[in-house]
Amino acid sequence: MGYPHKSDPKENVVLSEYFGDAGARTYDGWVERGGYKALKTALGMEPNAVTDIVKQSGLRGRGGAGFPTGLKWSFMPKEKTRAHYLCCNADESEPGTFKDREIMRWTPHALIEGCAIGQYAIGAEVCYIYIRGEFTEPIKVMQAALDAAYANGVLGDNAMGSGKKLDMYIHRGAGAYICGEETALMNSIEGRRGNPRIKPPFPAAAGLFGMPTTINNVETLAAVPHIINRGAEWYSGLSLASEKSSGTKLLSVCGNVRKPGNYEVTMGFPLKELIYDLCGGMPEGRTLKAVIPGGSSVPILTREEAEGCILDYEGCVAAGTMLGSGGVIVFDDSVDMVYQIMRLAKFYAHESCAQCTQCREGTAWTVRILERILAGKGTQDDIDLLLDLADQMTGKTICVLSDSCAVPVVSGITKFRDEFDAYISGAREPVLTHG
Amino acid sequence: MNRATIDGKTITAPEGHTILDAATESGIEIPTLCWYPGLSVVGNCRICLVSVDGAEKLIPACAAPIEDGMKIETRSPAAVDNRRSVLSLLLERYPTTNLDAGAEPANIFESYLADYGVKPTTANQRELPLRSGDERPDDPMIRHDMSTCILCTRCVRACEETQVVGVLDTAERGGVTQIIVGTDGDPDKASCTWCGECVRVCPTNAIFEFLPRERFGEELKATDKVARSVCPFCGVGCQIDLHAKDDTIVRVTSPAPTEITPNDGSTCVKGRFGYDFTSHEDRLNKPLIRKGWEKENDRWEWRGGTDSLRRTGPWQTIEGEGATMKPAAPPRRQGKRLKDLPLLERTAEVSANRVATPIDWYEPFREATWEEAFELTAQELTRIHEDDGPDGLAVFASAKCTNEENYLLQRLFRARFGTNNIDHCTRMCHATSVSAMSDTLATAAASGSMREVEHASDVIFIAGANTAETHPVFGAALKRAHERGAKLVVADPRKVELAARADVHLQMTPGTDVALFNGMLNHVFAMQLEDTDFITKRVKNIDAIRQSVEPYTPERASAITGIPAELIREAAEIYAGGPNTSTLWAMGLTQHLRGHDMVISLLNLILCCGMIGRWGAAMMPVRGQNNVQGASDMGAIPFVYPDYQPVADPANREKFSRAWGVDPETMSLTPGMKVTEIAKKGSPVRALYIMGENPIISDPDIARAEEWFSKVDFLAVQDLFLTETARYADVVLPGAAFSEKSGTYVNTERRIQVTEKAVNPPGEALADWEIVTEISKRCGLESPFESPDEIMEEINSLAPSWTGVSYERLKGAGLQYPVPAMDHPGTSFLFPETFPTDDGLANLHPVEYAPPDELPDDEFPYVMSTGRQLYHWHTGTMTRRSAGLDQREPTPTIEINPEDAAELGVKDGDLVKVTSKRNSIVISTRTSFRVAPKQVFVPFHFREAAANLLTNPVLESHAKMPELKITAVRIEPV
Numbered sequence A: 001m002g003y004p005h006k007s008d009p010k011e012n013v014v015l016s017e018y019f020g021d022a023g024a025r026t027y028d029g030w031v032e033r034g035g036y037k038a039l040k041t042a043l044g045m046e047p048n049a050v051t052d053i054v055k056q057s058g059l060r061g062r063g064g065a066g067f068p069t070g071l072k073w074s075f076m077p078k079e080k081t082r083a084h085y086l087c088c089n090a091d092e093s094e095p096g097t098f099k100d101r102e103i104m105r106w107t108p109h110a111l112i113e114g115c116a117i118g119q120y121a122i123g124a125e126v127c128y129i130y131i132r133g134e135f136t137e138p139i140k141v142m143q144a145a146l147d148a149a150y151a152n153g154v155l156g157d158n159a160m161g162s163g164k165k166l167d168m169y170i171h172r173g174a175g176a177y178i179c180g181e182e183t184a185l186m187n188s189i190e191g192r193r194g195n196p197r198i199k200p201p202f203p204a205a206a207g208l209f210g211m212p213t214t215i216n217n218v219e220t221l222a223a224v225p226h227i228i229n230r231g232a233e234w235y236s237g238l239s240l241a242s243e244k245s246s247g248t249k250l251l252s253v254c255g256n257v258r259k260p261g262n263y264e265v266t267m268g269f270p271l272k273e274l275i276y277d278l279c280g281g282m283p284e285g286r287t288l289k290a291v292i293p294g295g296s297s298v299p300i301l302t303r304e305e306a307e308g309c310i311l312d313y314e315g316c317v318a319a320g321t322m323l324g325s326g327g328v329i330v331f332d333d334s335v336d337m338v339y340q341i342m343r344l345a346k347f348y349a350h351e352s353c354a355q356c357t358q359c360r361e362g363t364a365w366t367v368r369i370l371e372r373i374l375a376g377k378g379t380q381d382d383i384d385l386l387l388d389l390a391d392q393m394t395g396k397t398i399c400v401l402s403d404s405c406a407v408p409v410v411s412g413i414t415k416f417r418d419e420f421d422a423y424i425s426g427a428r429e430p431v432l433t434h435g
Numbered sequence B: 001m002n003r004a005t006i007d008g009k010t011i012t013a014p015e016g017h018t019i020l021d022a023a024t025e026s027g028i029e030i031p032t033l034c035w036y037p038g039l040s041v042v043g044n045c046r047i048c049l050v051s052v053d054g055a056e057k058l059i060p061a062c063a064a065p066i067e068d069g070m071k072i073e074t075r076s077p078a079a080v081d082n083r084r085s086v087l088s089l090l091l092e093r094y095p096t097t098n099l100d101a102g103a104e105p106a107n108i109f110e111s112y113l114a115d116y117g118v119k120p121t122t123a124n125q126r127e128l129p130l131r132s133g134d135e136r137p138d139d140p141m142i143r144h145d146m147s148t149c150i151l152c153t154r155c156v157r158a159c160e161e162t163q164v165v166g167v168l169d170t171a172e173r174g175g176v177t178q179i180i181v182g183t184d185g186d187p188d189k190a191s192c193t194w195c196g197e198c199v200r201v202c203p204t205n206a207i208f209e210f211l212p213r214e215r216f217g218e219e220l221k222a223t224d225k226v227a228r229s230v231c232p233f234c235g236v237g238c239q240i241d242l243h244a245k246d247d248t249i250v251r252v253t254s255p256a257p258t259e260i261t262p263n264d265g266s267t268c269v270k271g272r273f274g275y276d277f278t279s280h281e282d283r284l285n286k287p288l289i290r291k292g293w294e295k296e297n298d299r300w301e302w303r304g305g306t307d308s309l310r311r312t313g314p315w316q317t318i319e320g321e322g323a324t325m326k327p328a329a330p331p332r333r334q335g336k337r338l339k340d341l342p343l344l345e346r347t348a349e350v351s352a353n354r355v356a357t358p359i360d361w362y363e364p365f366r367e368a369t370w371e372e373a374f375e376l377t378a379q380e381l382t383r384i385h386e387d388d389g390p391d392g393l394a395v396f397a398s399a400k401c402t403n404e405e406n407y408l409l410q411r412l413f414r415a416r417f418g419t420n421n422i423d424h425c426t427r428m429c430h431a432t433s434v435s436a437m438s439d440t441l442a443t444a445a446a447s448g449s450m451r452e453v454e455h456a457s458d459v460i461f462i463a464g465a466n467t468a469e470t471h472p473v474f475g476a477a478l479k480r481a482h483e484r485g486a487k488l489v490v491a492d493p494r495k496v497e498l499a500a501r502a503d504v505h506l507q508m509t510p511g512t513d514v515a516l517f518n519g520m521l522n523h524v525f526a527m528q529l530e531d532t533d534f535i536t537k538r539v540k541n542i543d544a545i546r547q548s549v550e551p552y553t554p555e556r557a558s559a560i561t562g563i564p565a566e567l568i569r570e571a572a573e574i575y576a577g578g579p580n581t582s583t584l585w586a587m588g589l590t591q592h593l594r595g596h597d598m599v600i601s602l603l604n605l606i607l608c609c610g611m612i613g614r615w616g617a618a619m620m621p622v623r624g625q626n627n628v629q630g631a632s633d634m635g636a637i638p639f640v641y642p643d644y645q646p647v648a649d650p651a652n653r654e655k656f657s658r659a660w661g662v663d664p665e666t667m668s669l670t671p672g673m674k675v676t677e678i679a680k681k682g683s684p685v686r687a688l689y690i691m692g693e694n695p696i697i698s699d700p701d702i703a704r705a706e707e708w709f710s711k712v713d714f715l716a717v718q719d720l721f722l723t724e725t726a727r728y729a730d731v732v733l734p735g736a737a738f739s740e741k742s743g744t745y746v747n748t749e750r751r752i753q754v755t756e757k758a759v760n761p762p763g764e765a766l767a768d769w770e771i772v773t774e775i776s777k778r779c780g781l782e783s784p785f786e787s788p789d790e791i792m793e794e795i796n797s798l799a800p801s802w803t804g805v806s807y808e809r810l811k812g813a814g815l816q817y818p819v820p821a822m823d824h825p826g827t828s829f830l831f832p833e834t835f836p837t838d839d840g841l842a843n844l845h846p847v848e849y850a851p852p853d854e855l856p857d858d859e860f861p862y863v864m865s866t867g868r869q870l871y872h873w874h875t876g877t878m879t880r881r882s883a884g885l886d887q888r889e890p891t892p893t894i895e896i897n898p899e900d901a902a903e904l905g906v907k908d909g910d911l912v913k914v915t916s917k918r919n920s921i922v923i924s925t926r927t928s929f930r931v932a933p934k935q936v937f938v939p940f941h942f943r944e945a946a947a948n949l950l951t952n953p954v955l956e957s958h959a960k961m962p963e964l965k966i967t968a969v970r971i972e973p974v
């Protein structure tokens, strides 16, 4: 549903069915709406069979990388010799992304149910839900739901009477974007500085507290109960384009559209329709200039590219970008792309955990140069320097935050070079005084 | 084994080896900045990335394990580009002063810049600020210049992982990320121990030793000599490198962690920063002779004052100084800016007068030539020998001098003067351990190694040892062992650092150790946790032990020790459960009237649980001084020749007399007197020779010691300084510090290590072995030694455990004795099958608990214990003349529990008067939860409030060890 707007018939409302429906937040309300049936079913199955269903459904990670979820679960050791953990990544801090927030706000039990099924499938007695610290309301809602789930015997030593132990804790983040990176998140839960770890070892071998761990995004886990209830085939059939992308996807649309918000569509939905139909198009008198379709870490699309882009993993790659987290940022013709790129770079520079030389120094330097250009003091050499820096920052660091900073810079310069040139030649008035 | 190629070279690497390991092994250099041997691999600098065939991205060599079939290019264009990129990115915020000046690279980072031809961008293009971080303003030893920090986090990891302290951390994120000191910049509050591990690992000298840079500035860069030495302080025996310039030590560094050293390359604050005493202005550089000695007709005659006046000078006695008012201790917690507090001005003022030898002390002496000094000493020793016979003479050897020197000294007195009155400060240290271990196991040293305790013990039991402060490098190893998962059980009346982090802290009433160990053993038997196999095969007298511990139920032990019975049970179960338990103890156990019994009861526990004779189950009396083990090994104790060959055995006398070229009949078969018996009223000793000891401060009941010393007939003191003891001397012979001579030392794990001379002694001062050799010759004993290694040759011909020792073999890690042959590798742990007793079995001795001599009462309600602090060493002669150490702990303090302090109405820094049955001192209060209520702690390093004025000279019956750990005192505010 296009919460907070009315649902559009072109949407395919699965996860967002109860967005705006306060009744779904309570335990009883959730059960009335068919909740916890999937968990009950799953608990009656072999854990491997649950994983197999998820594998067959074609569900892919909604946190950004799109890694097949069932496959990820199957990496967990089959022989359980040590504690296993599930981490739910609810740190949602990617600029332009706000879908997990709504899932937690309106359907907390959906997430709890999804986590519990995941836990069962991978043999994790404990699940940590790591929620972005600024999400004060979702945290409250989630905590209340978690308490209710315990009170009703869904969780605890004998989850739903299955004899299985399933425990779940909420861990509040403290405002660092980097803690959304999976290994930084684990460090953070462990009480360490939220620095990403070098990989290998991968979390399935040594994750939280050094134990085998799986980590999934909120939206990924929230989809699992539906898959259990309605079957893998149903889910894998939800696909308008590539069959490698299935299911529904929540898209958080923001920027210069008339009706920003969350929209849930079937994989393969055209970006053009999303912007012009579902979101009501550009504000009065404006035209589309650019779109970042998958949260701030993916390449920027020009109008032409955006209007031809199909919203699924393959479609986005074909258009030269990525589906990422599904945060769609729309820019109209009034937008100063150089300034926007500087703002994005500044975000990454601020959020770099600062371990890696290239990231710590590269992001800070990139910002300085962009500011210099915006202050009318840039030269053509600066453009080369930016591209050179971006190259140094790509593919050489512990996590991909560094790459993410380089992405908008490179795509911005390549696609909107004239705007940079205008600042450099003096054709455009400087917008910054320092720099 | 994995096969791979690196730069075209085929290599094989064991599983788990990284690309960096394999490359280094095959001589291929890959630059690294954040990687450091032994620290966790974080892979953050990204300079070591290399190309691997088939990999999409560059791979960090320091983190990536070698996989079979890998094809690695360390200098591919992409790898080299990346290296340049890392260097230029780091350089962008790094000060270029040194580079601009075209100077030699100042550190490894600058060397890489040169290697890869990376040049700074011109100043006007540099827009980013230099890096910053917490500095340590006004710190006496460690300072930061964070503009050169490259955020490799080696310092953070070294502090946390190697030293297990965690003072440093990375704060903030993004471009303002910085290294911080604690939460508010105050190292003191963050429990910094000033060990300087951070200094060692920092690749850019962003963290540096302040003193050398301050004193030697530019000269530091061009030191002319580096000599490998052994730290002159505790028994860990850390290897250190002395850097010299113009015959002065300008810096101390520690060996690479990849070398095998007892310290794995670490040091504590004393080892790294406590070397400047060697160049202190107080160093004696000429022999001194007391005014009044005059030479007439070829003989020296005393023409000075007589009786009580004879040995005094224009100075206060220790007793007098103790009672005098003195400056209060400065506050400990300094806050962020030390400068804002008056600490430094106060300490500077105080220390100027205090640390230096007061000029008045020299007044009773005149400078003399060596000829005069040797002549007088030889004449008087010979004369008193003739007048009073052998036992009119006695000698104090030194736990700070080399094996060779101690050997020569006992050789002189045994061979030439026929006396066994030879002892040294082991008497105040582990004498009861030695007597107990001899009775039970016929051994006198630790059975195992520090390394096995760190890496192989499952349980570490520490009784009466404040290892984290007194043996800090070993203390850190214990903390690392604890971090790795070993269980730590600590028996100590004080909540010292290791006790505070222990799994079980047995906080007992002082002096009740026998009851505790008997109680633990009682529970072991009750639960049938003893090692029956070990007992059957290796010990005698088990029934007597079973019987004797029978009454010591945990409840009864609890009633005596004040430890909850539950904890005693838990500790016993952990101890016996092992599977490998190591047992450590030190002065907390030995310095008691019942010290011998305490050690015996601990040995009973060790043996009944079978915790000895395996790798991981070590018996470790932790030795206090850098050569206290060696001095004993060399026979500087009254009852044995070198290598513990009893003097009472005529065969031994025969052997040694032959080697020393004297008639056996002139050598004594009677064990001699001990330190504590020699300097005591009524002792027959009239002439005393002291090499590098300061008994006036270290003996119990100083006032009595001062009295005795003022009456002795002849006193010769060989030392670096005019110490409190030397000021009573007739002749003062200026010796050489550890850095000024070569020789060997034995550490607490029987490791013999050799040191290299780094600089010359000041002025006319001579190496101690040279002094003793010359005196030996002048007394008529043949002593044909030209160098320390020649002395070692005589030693290894007489000491069976040392047969395989030679200077050549000692280079590097040294050798752990027994080394019975030249091709023997040394012995890392002893007694795998038998004990060196006659029948090979351990002799268990039942012991009963008995209370200490002095119990608190209404008049003296507090129990005082004495001991050492982190920053000082024994009688303070060395550490109080080391500027950095002295500034950390400038004044004497008494630790009082805050509850008691409140009752007494005193707060931190307030002076109090502490009185025992014997004497009083005035001293500053330091409130601390480390001491239990009604217990206090006074360090014995400070002459102006000498703890030993108060202590009880009552002696333990086997080893003649005074009860230094228990004194009943009264405390009054002044």
Ligand SMILES: Cc1cc2nc3c(=O)[nH]c(=O)nc-3n(C[C@H](O)[C@H](O)[C@H](O)COP(=O)(O)O)c2cc1C
Pocket (backbone or CB within 6 Å): A060, A061, A062, A063, A064, A065, A066, A067, A069, A089, A090, A091, A092, A093, A094, A177, A178, A179, A180, A181, A182, A183, A215, A216, A217, A218, A220, A221, A399, A400, A401
């Ligand atoms: C810098 C950075 C930030 C990230 N932040 C988030 C986040 O806020 N939420 C999230 O689900 N995944 C985030 N990720 C992705 C996670 O690392 C991880 O891939 C994801 O949680 C896996 O879940 P999925 O397989 O269900 O997508 C981030 C990754 C990086 C590199």
Ligand code: SF4
Pocket (backbone or CB within 6 Å): A178, A195, A196, A351, A352, A353, A354, A355, A356, A357, A359, A360, A397, A398, A399, A400, A401, A402, A403
């Ligand atoms: S790339 Fe940036 S955010 Fe990621 S680990 Fe390195 S420094 Fe930290």
Ligand code: SF4
Pocket (backbone or CB within 6 Å): B148, B149, B150, B151, B152, B153, B154, B155, B156, B179, B201, B202, B203, B204, B205, B206, B207
């Ligand atoms: S101070 Fe030195 S060791 Fe510490 S992070 Fe900076 S450069 Fe590395």
Ligand code: FES
Pocket (backbone or CB within 6 Å): B031, B032, B033, B034, B035, B042, B043, B044, B045, B046, B047, B048, B049, B060, B061, B062, B063
């Ligand atoms: S040395 Fe490998 S990343 Fe720093």
